[in-house]
Amino acid sequence: MFENLFAERGFSMDRLKALVEVSQAGSISRAVGGNSVRQSQYSRQIKELEEFFGIRLTRKKGKVLVLTSAGQELVRLACEYFSMLDEFRSNCKDIPRRYTIGGGDSIHHWLISPILSKLSLQGRSWLFAIKNLRNNEVAEMLYSMDIDFGILRKNLITADILKYKTIRRVRYALYVPRVLMPKGGKRDFAWCMENIPCSTLAFGSSFAIMLKNCCADAGIDVKIALETQSFPFAAEMLRSKNYCAILPEMCESSIDGNVYKIQPPFFKALERDIVFAWNPRLLQVRPSVKPIIDFFLREFAP
DSSP: OOHHHHSSSSOOHHHHHHHHHHHHHSSHHHHTTTOHHHHHHHHHHHHHHHHHHTSOOEEEETTEEEEOHHHHHHHHHHHHHHHHHHHHHHHHHTOOEEEEEEEOHHHIIIIIHHHHHHHHTTTOOEEEEEEEOOHHHHHHHHHTTSSSEEEEEGGGOOSSSOEEEEEEEEOEEEEEEGGGSOSSSOOOHHHHHHHSOEEEEOBTBHHHHHHHHHHHHTTOOOOOSEEESSHHHHHHHHHTTSOEEEEEGGGGGGSOSOEEEEOOGGGGGGOEEEEEEEOTTHHHHOGGGHHHHHHHHHHHOO
């Protein structure tokens, strides 16, 4: 039935696995953790796949290895194939299934962790892996089915491939420890930026660029004393009472009431809808995801 597929050397699950791992890591070196022996092996295996299919699967873009369109399609097919085998194995051995959720650190910290805590009390036999990703990485890995579910900005879903449900509007504010506010009256955003050290997401991130632009439009020179890689870390600095912090409102469940909240009108430009998303093909290769999708949609419902 599949004589043509196995008539030539160069095709195997190990070779497909190597291609998928390189795709996820972004380079052969990162995929093998710098192991020179495995790096040579992965290079050879990918070349053998290219010879087998008669097409380039990867190309160099500067110093980074990227997939060609054919490579992306093969990775997608391989991930579906591996997902189906994993589902079949789980069914045969009656073992708990593992599902991967992709999103930013703040999403996992303030949205996902409370839901998973509630889930643990229900005795479900679901296993989850949390993957910290940038928004664009979430979209890419949902398309290729490298992750099962993702939470990301709605505007990054640019094709009809993914299914999603809008779960909330993310708004931002400046939070200031009350001990840092002067007595005798409230101070505005501009005063805080000038007089209190501020922490927020690192400049160079898309959020920080939007923040700088909206403040500039309002005639305010935003000064960040501490740039962080995640909002939860900025929230930790807020709790130290030595910094104010620009954070999403969803942080409020984890900070005490001894803070003053400032939400200037121009922060409206920062607002974004976020969605819970999945690839509908996942339901075909892993039917067990349906109750999990339903569970999360119920939990995210207003």
